[in-house]
Amino acid sequence: MKPKVCILRADGINCDEETFYAFEKFGGAPEYVHINQLRSKIKRLKNYQILAIPGGFAYGDDVVSGKILATELVSFLKDQIQDFTSRKNLVVGICNGFQVLTRTGLLPFNRLGEMDATLEQNESGRFECRFIKIKIEDSCAIFLKPYVGQIIDISVNHGEGKFFALPKDLSKIEKENLVACRYVDEDGKPTQHYPQNPNGALNAIAGVTDPTGRILGLMPHPEKIIELTQHPNWRRGNVKALGGFLFEGMVKFAQQT
């Protein structure tokens, strides 16, 4: 059975098509679902195994990135989301989706309606579009286990991506193994150096998971590097398109459970 993937759409989400394609390519059965269809209950979250919030500028990222959509999700879909996550389904937020999940409180500690971390404006003060490297950490994220240690060339496309949490929360995140991936340098070491760490994220954090390991958010875009030709230097050889880790990992895990 192909797991059903809810690709969430809302005003300003704009990476929905490539996210759809990535899930489809790796064996999922994606479907576009507009948030208004969830609000009006024409469609229901419980009919899916994976919820994906793609990148973009939901509601223009007005106030701060992802805020308005996070407010909407918590106001109208709190019960649906709680029910969805409690039934061991998977949730992923990429870029803007990560910002949304953080602002709903689902990440990092799975406290819907609270906020324990944030994504601040890039230290460069600018939107950044470039390829950098991340390393998959040995974290709670269950569906990433087969890929731990991999170093992946990946695109970042954001202006507000600096992961920030207060010291006590940050050490809790580290202690509980919630860091799913980090920005690394040429040698594969976590880095605070610009542009390898494109936003100045604390502890080079590029993505985090929640304590259940079933909710994941990350700033870089794995869906934009699932085919070799999406790599800027595919013509030079010696490069790989490894962004499939996320979609393959989620689909396989959802199939097993």
Place this chain on the structure above:
Amino acid sequence: MVHTIRVTKKGDQDSKGQDLLAQIKRTLNIHSITKIRTTKVYRLEGISKTDLKKFTRKVLYEEIDQKVSYNGSITKDANQTIEIAYKPGVMNPEVGSLLKAAGDLGIKLTAADSSWEYGFFGKITRVEAKDLITKLRLYNPLIEHILDQKPKTLLIIGKVGKTQILPIRNMTDVELMNLSRDKLFLNLEEMKVIQNYFKKIKREPTDCEIETLAQTWSEHSGHKTFKAKIMIDGKEKEPFIERLKKEALKHKKNIVSAFVDNAGVMDFYDGWAINGKGETHNSPSAIEPYGGAMTGSGGVFRDIVATGQGAKTVISTDIFCLANWDMNPKKLPKGSLPPRYILSRVVSAVRDYGNRMGIPTNNGSFHFHDDFRAKPTVLVGAYGILPKKYAKKGVVQKGDVVVSIGGRIGRDGIHGATFSSGEMTQRTITTNAQAVQIGNAIEEKRTFDAIIEARDQDCIRAMQDSGGGGLSSAIGEMGAEIGVSVQLKNERLKYQGLNPWEIWLSESQERMVLAIPKNKIKKFVQICKKYNVEISTLGVFDDSKKLKVFYGSEKVCDLEMQFLHKGLPQRVMKAKEVTKSKSKENKSPNIPKTQTEWIKTLQNVLSDGNICSKEPVLRMYDHTVQGTSVLQPYTGESCEGPNDAAVIRPILGKPYGIVVSHGLNPILNRIDPYWGSIWAATEAISNYVAVGGIYQDASLVNNYIWPFPDEESLGSLDRSITAVVDFMKTLKIPVISGKDSLSSTYRSDDNFVLKIPPVLCISAFGKIPDVKKTVSSDFKKTGSTIVQVGKPDMLSMGGSVYFSKNNLLGQSVPRVDLKILPKVLDVINQGISNGQIISCHDVSEGGIITAIFEMCLGGTVGAKINGDKKVRPDYFLFNETAGCFIVEVKSKKQVQKLFKNVPYKIIGETIKKQDLSFENLFSVNIGKLKISWQKPMKEIFK
């Protein structure tokens, strides 16, 4: 009551404030300020005290890293605080989101606004702080103001004005022209045609009718010059548009629709078609570059979407012609903005609009010349994809319903179409302020999402972008053949108080007008609702052959379509023939004598604005969104080598793709409009072929931005048209879309006149069956053979960057050999497609040495180059003949066979050591050149 919420970061980190402080120290040399703190300000009206706290906590403020204050100062220890807000009536895109979030939380909120506050620490008075903010241009007084007093209300109230009757039947010529000036921009002959029409129908016109005629007959909408009969030195010539069309339609192979719709459409694969368009937005950008460039992007995206029954935009390109950023400020004409400010604001606009839309910006260029100081050229291109069955322009039918969707109407942008058709004067900046507005990308994005779904459900008959000329232009044009009746009271407004003619003419952005078949209207409304898109049902297309507009029961416009669309007399325009080069200068520079002089010269050329790296700009533009890019703007080991064109795969998983490129060189047109235009077209197609494009499957788009058509400028335009026609003949490919803007002349009160360099931008877009058969420009290996392919016109150095660095213009511009060009293009294409050419770069500004440098940088290799004994070494290296290529071939043995039918020359090889050396004249480290090449934009966009 209006509540004020202030939110600022905890702790000291405030990158916006720090940047500002650095700027104050650097540019104003003021050191008494110790810190600047930026604060976001929200104003909320009609909200209860309890809800205020709730709304702030849930939406406006995040405890984790922010501080908040209610109705009071937040930076108490700051010496001065200055708040900058949008002027009342200017749409603030954030407000809609604030109201939405309040609604989602079940909170009653009547009105909202947001703004920024700057807190200054250290010794400074309020007057000084204001002065500083003005000097740094932190706000544009056209749309923003410094708020000295908290507003009492955020609501804009107004009363609808009455429709005026304009008694024109008895006006004298002088009175008619006074009516036209600054508002209608029509000439006396046209004013008299209107006068006679109303004499004939025995009544006076309403303001709405006069405005409708002025808009429909404006240069912007009517393209009067391109449709005019041209008399060149007494000899009659066909209108420009006819000459272009006639040749284009001879090359029909790929055309789906040309010159009829909002964008030109060509065939693609698997039942798909692709479309392309270029638009300028120069006049608004000259007075408010951020809003101007944003609405330019928004407009061209809508042109793509409003093609056939709807397309999806897949690429955006941006081309800017500006004065040098370091130009002497004394040269700046009255009423003009400093070039550095324009540069940074237009870049921000493209970033903020394109990125939010999720449309990759992956091709573009900058052209710097001080004669763009009075009016920049801001040219935005866009390309889309649509099912072929929906690709033909829709024809409205009797009974179809007229709807408008998207943004609401405000007073913004009124007179945009007529204004952009006029010459720029120092009065422009004060008189035409309302021609400027701020874009709202998300409004446009959701509107597009709805259109695609409506198209796929067969709901759309026809569609028009509602931009220049507003409803008047869109509805007037859609109903031209059958007639239409419109009720303006059904239109959604941003605020009350607009006169009927203002609603009709408003150019408020992010709006589309559609004709929906009656039996589809219910479904269409549902789709709009799903996507949060507002809709107004405005009327119905009927069989009246008239344009009838009502405001309630009052009829405000009643014009015969025949007169509106066919009544404009064809212009007869005189032109002077331009045959010879317009430059008489025949000096040549001294050849550099020493290695040091050579390196200095090379560094000068590489750091020229037209040549230097634009990577810092590209990194701010999202160019990988949609996941479609297969040739990114910068590639190579450290992704620093620039490429010639964009290649995308619009349908993920399919092997085929779209190639997009462009070419222009305005300064060449000044010397010789014919060969300058040939250069532009050749450059576009060479960029296209250099990445692996097959030119036979390309279509062209031409954009003219020319000085006001006096006899001389019209003569040079005539030569340029001939060049474009000759180019189509040579390559047997058509121009399928284009646009002209003939108002690039600046005139001040004291009779100072400045004609900007005439711009012809040719864009090329087309299809390629396999994106894997493309190359990037970065050298791939060491020990490869470097070959120059094509026929350079070595002695013609006119208009080159090398000459300009020696303060010379030159007499003759490089001439492309049009007989040889097709063969060269074919050979390059074959070499790339069979894998023998492993990297390729087209030769343009900066000559072959610039091309080779960029290829070395991308490949992190060096190169050893040899010249030609018969040619001056500086000309050999810096000549800019278009249609020539530098290619990398793995082995020397392949070269002869590959290039036997075209002019070529083996000029060197790639080496491991990262040095660029030329004969025994110089050898220089690539890293050293890289510093010069990257420095200018790194400094500006730091």
